[in-house]
Amino acid sequence: MQAELRKLMDNDQSEGYKGMSLLAEIRKLRTAVTYVETQSVESLVRYFERLKEAARSSGASKADQRLVSEPKIREAMRKANGYDDLHPKFRQTRMLLAETLGIENGERIIVFTESRDTAETLVEFLSGHFDVEKFVGQSDTDGSEGMTQTEQQDTLDRFRAGEFEVLVSTSVAEEGLDVPEVDLVLFYEPVPTAIRAIQRKGRTGRQAEGRVVVLLAEDTRDEAYFWKARNDQKRMQNELQELKGVAGELEARLDQTALDEYDGKSGADDESGEEAASSPPETGGEQDPDSTSEDGQAGLDAFAPDPGDDDSEGVDTEDLEGAVAKPENDTDDVEIVADQRELDSTIARDLSTRDGIQTRLETLAVGDYVLSDRVVVERKTVSDFLDTLTGGDRSMFEQVGDAARHYARPVVVIEGEDLYGARNVHHRAIQGALASLAVDFGASVLRTSDEAETADLLAVVAGREQDVSEREVSVHGEKQSRTLPEQQEYVVASIGEVGPVTARSLLAHFGSVEAVMTAGKEDLLEVTGVGEVTAERVRDVVGSAYGERD
Numbered sequence: 001m002q003a004e005l006r007k008l009m010d011n012d013q014s015e016g017y018k019g020m021s022l023l024a025e026i027r028k029l030r031t032a033v034t035y036v037e038t039q040s041v042e043s044l045v046r047y048f049e050r051l052k053e054a055a056r057s058s059g060a061s062k063a064d065q066r067l068v069s070e071p072k073i074r075e076a077m078r079k080a081n082g083y084d085d086l087h088p089k090f091r092q093t094r095m096l097l098a099e100t101l102g103i104e105n106g107e108r109i110i111v112f113t114e115s116r117d118t119a120e121t122l123v124e125f126l127s128g129h130f131d132v133e134k135f136v137g138q139s140d141t142d143g144s145e146g147m148t149q150t151e152q153q154d155t156l157d158r159f160r161a162g163e164f165e166v167l168v169s170t171s172v173a174e175e176g177l178d179v180p181e182v183d184l185v186l187f188y189e190p191v192p193t194a195i196r197a198i199q200r201k202g203r204t205g206r207q208a209e210g211r212v213v214v215l216l217a218e219d220t221r222d223e224a225y226f227w228k229a230r231n232d233q234k235r236m237q238n239e240l241q242e243l244k245g246v247a248g249e250l251e252a253r254l255d256q257t258a259l260d261e262y263d264g265k266s267g268a269d270d271e272s273g274e275e276a277a278s279s280p281p282e283t284g285g286e287q288d289p290d291s292t293s294e295d296g297q298a299g300l301d302a303f304a305p306d307p308g309d310d311d312s313e314g315v316d317t318e319d320l321e322g323a324v325a326k327p328e329n330d331t332d333d334v335e336i337v338a339d340q341r342e343l344d345s346t347i348a349r350d351l352s353t354r355d356g357i358q359t360r361l362e363t364l365a366v367g368d369y370v371l372s373d374r375v376v377v378e379r380k381t382v383s384d385f386l387d388t389l390t391g392g393d394r395s396m397f398e399q400v401g402d403a404a405r406h407y408a409r410p411v412v413v414i415e416g417e418d419l420y421g422a423r424n425v426h427h428r429a430i431q432g433a434l435a436s437l438a439v440d441f442g443a444s445v446l447r448t449s450d451e452a453e454t455a456d457l458l459a460v461v462a463g464r465e466q467d468v469s470e471r472e473v474s475v476h477g478e479k480q481s482r483t484l485p486e487q488q489e490y491v492v493a494s495i496g497e498v499g500p501v502t503a504r505s506l507l508a509h510f511g512s513v514e515a516v517m518t519a520g521k522e523d524l525l526e527v528t529g530v531g532e533v534t535a536e537r538v539r540d541v542v543g544s545a546y547g548e549r550d
Helices: 002-010 014-039 039-057 063-071 071-082 088-103 116-126 149-160 196-199 221-261 270-278 340-344 349-352 382-390 393-405 427-440 451-468 484-493 500-510 513-516 521-525 532-543
Strands: 111-112 130-137 166-169 184-187 211-214 334-339 358-361 375-381 409-415 445-447
Touching: 002 014, 014 039, 014 063, 014 116, 014 221, 039 063, 039 071, 039 116, 063 071, 088 111, 088 116, 088 340, 088 349, 088 358, 116 130, 116 166, 130 149, 196 427, 334 340, 334 349, 334 451, 340 349, 340 358, 349 358, 349 451, 375 382, 375 393, 375 451, 382 393, 382 409, 382 427, 393 409, 393 427, 393 500, 409 451, 427 445, 445 451, 445 513, 484 500, 484 513, 500 513, 513 532, 521 532
Parallel strands: 111 166, 111 184, 130 166, 184 211, 334 358, 375 409, 409 445
Antiparallel strands: none
């Protein structure tokens, strides 16, 4: 399209200039869509801010001015500014970093991203958990300063010296710079060319085993870029194999010519001469002469697949969603599975450093820590626990209810000091909540003073379950089908503002789900624990026409 428009412009036709301006606007829209799909909403917000600044500047393009004044774009800007969640790639990135640095005792990681906006956003997000610095090019962009050559070299020197553990880089670190070997290379998004993919992968696995992980956003251009680069790499490998075969034939012919020419002149018989010609030089160890150059560096053939290896590119794509999960524990160590959302605490990292304990990170549907096929732990700080009693958030009881349905021995750990004095909450309310957890949900409630003591407790319980009782770890637990009363409670509690305790009160008062759903507001208000807000919410859900919005 650009080429056709350029022809019109060369002929000084006004349609060419108008079309090129519209094309520029379309490209900006495509960039915005790519940001929100494959990068992050925060990166999109930064991009929108740059567009607004450009539109306000002197000499602003018509494309910028039209775009920022478009009502739908302005609505998108408002939605982006009001969005408070994270792109799933952010949590996956944090989990992979914690796994490599905290659990596998890695030392250095490079995170590659195409966008400087994303690089800066990632640095802000990850800095709360790791020692992170950015590495970008020298040019300045709107709202972002580049790095001078001196700053780049200083950053690499400190990275090499171990002064920080994570380097978040744009494409500037792909080639031509002395980037030290790392334990993990993480592609925040795939790149569409094989050469760039190989250059990024080459930052790990030089002297010791390394790992490469590529994050893909499903049903976005990420998938197209990934498979394009992958197919290009396969084609390159096939061509290298062919070249290697041709080289082998030529070498054999040259060797035979040399033998024929110098036959009898070397003082060795044919058999020994052939052996000398075909044997690699002695280097003190086994080495493939085809894959290593004279200076010891890997040659092109080092990238060729091993015979019979159908997938030798270093990227596991069979189960991208489960890329974070590690193999099941096959040693005598005690295994503790931690939810990746628990990385805000130091517990998982603490446990991973202890002898005899293996820590595995997963995104758990139930609980914060799984210690066996029957024990799951919900961890609440004193502040979180009291928020449940004062803020109207009943999610703790729902979480414990889910844990009780999936695991035979749910445990609630309340972490922190001064449970009864931390806030102005009546002691009976606290005791009532504790009693509900124990009696209504069958959960064991345990107290710890801090994260270190919680880690000690988890290690002890996991040891008793796995060593003493010889139970295995299951992240799914033994799913138990709900009883009829539990299913009835679940239906009523699914209404907003109605928790499991209120659901039981409503069912006990009215006798059935049908009676609860057909009760009027005044009747609902007669039930203990039901106020104006809850009663109105029940009537809204039951009585409103389907499709109506709040």
